[in-house]
Amino acid sequence: MKECLLSEAVLDVVAIGNAIVDVISQENDAFIASRALTKGGMQLIDAQQAEALYADMASGLEISGGSAANTLAGMAALGGKCGFIGQVADDQLGRIFAHDIRALGIRYETEVASDGPPTARCLIMVTPDAQRTMNTFLGASQFLPAAALDLDMIRSARILYLEGYLWDPEQPRAAMRDAIAAAREAGREVAFTLSDAFVIERHREDFISLIDGGMIDILFSNETEICSLAQTQDCENAIARFADKLPTLIVTRSEKGAIAIQNGTRYEVAAAPVERVIDTTGAGDLFAAGFLTGHVRGQDPTTCLTLGAIAAAEVISHYGARPEADLKELAGALLA
Incomplete structure (x- = not known):
């Protein structure tokens, strides 16, 4: 590990996450039910389960x-300078992942x-x-x-x-703790996305400890996740539980828009209009892309939320979790 401390930021964001290739197919509710999958959720599967499920899926992308x-793909599309840390194996999918992310700059x-x-x-x-049911084989990424x-x-x-998601396996969890320490030493901000309720159920104490310890500056969550973290079914109570413990708390609410609580002040925006929702995969990821892009440019919270809503609306209008339209054009003057 390199030990050089840089005083000025060169990149906007460096992310640590799972290096995954998505395989997306269109299926009906009967397919989901017959395999006892949790519709709209994400579950971890092993190599054997991955092979069996892949064999049953319709042809896809x-x-x-x-x-x-x-x-990061969303941020790069919006003009951000980014770096990624995540592990792949020396195989075809690993080469696909590496090529794709580097091609984005x-x-x-x-x-x-x-x-x-x-x-x-x-x-x-x-x-x-348009609900997506995800079954993830973490493979090489979980041994970062x-x-x-x-x-x-x-x-x-x-x-x-x-x-x-990457907090679940032991090795990358330890790596991310080291990364937080390095970022803190350099005076950088730390943003964290809760990812899914199943992760929270397994690591709630860890996440609350990070929040209470002042290790997280920006927390991204949806309604289900913040309620799971607070162990309540009342979203407003959950927001109130953590709002004063974080410099910035973001809660996305699907078609109801999104909320940011920053330094005690609440901001809200409506969801950006979408002609037709095709696939909700990546909605939260692209919302974070838009928000962080505005944040590193010094935009106010309402503008950051709006950028997030625009990016999320674009990605749910087609299959896949990477933007296809020109996000800079969609954002327009908000990027000025």
């Missing part, structure tokens, strides 16, 4: 994904795992109501060691962005 990587220099499981993949079934961290790159970014 293979697109590089991963929550934090999707966020994102710095990606994590060494390829020379042994162990294959590159991670997420099998995503999209039902006619602390030694793979480029502390120089982490300290060179204004924001360190951490993916909650």
Whole structure:
């Protein structure tokens, strides 16, 4: 690990997350029910389950994904300078992931795992109501060691962005703790996305400890996740529980828009209009992309929320979790 401390930020955001290739197919509700999958949720599966489920899926698309990587893809499309840390194996999907993220102009220099499981993949079934049911085989990504961290790159970014999904495995969890320490030493901000209720159920005490310890500056959550973290069914109570413990708390609410509580002040925006919702995969990831883009440019919270809503609306209007339209054009004057 490099130990060079840089005084000025070179990158906007460095993210640590799962390096995953998404396999997306269109399925009906009967397919979901017959395999006892939780519709609209995400579950971890092993290699054997991944092979069996993949064999049963309809033909689909293979697109590089991963929550934090999707966020960086959105930021890059909006003109951001980003770096990614995440581990792949020396296999076809690993090469696809590395090519795709570098093609976006994102710095990606994590060494390829020379042994162990294959590159991670997420099998995503999209039902006619646009809900996505995700089944993730974490593969090589879950063994990201602390030694793979480029502390120089982490300290060179204004924001360190951490993916909650990757907190689950032991090795990357330890690596992310080291990354937080490095970012803090350099005076950088730390952003964290809760990712999914199942992750919160397993690591609630860890997440609350990070919040109480002042280790998180920006927390991204949806309604379900913030309620799970607070162990309540009342979203407003959940927001109130954490709002004064975080410099910035973001809560997305699907078609109801989004909320930011920043330094005790509440901001709200409506959801951006969408002619037709095709696939909700990546909505939260792209919302974070828009918000963080505005944040690193010094925009006010309402503008940041609006940028997030625009980016999220674009990605749910087509299949896949990476933007297809010109986000800069959609954002227009908001990026000025």
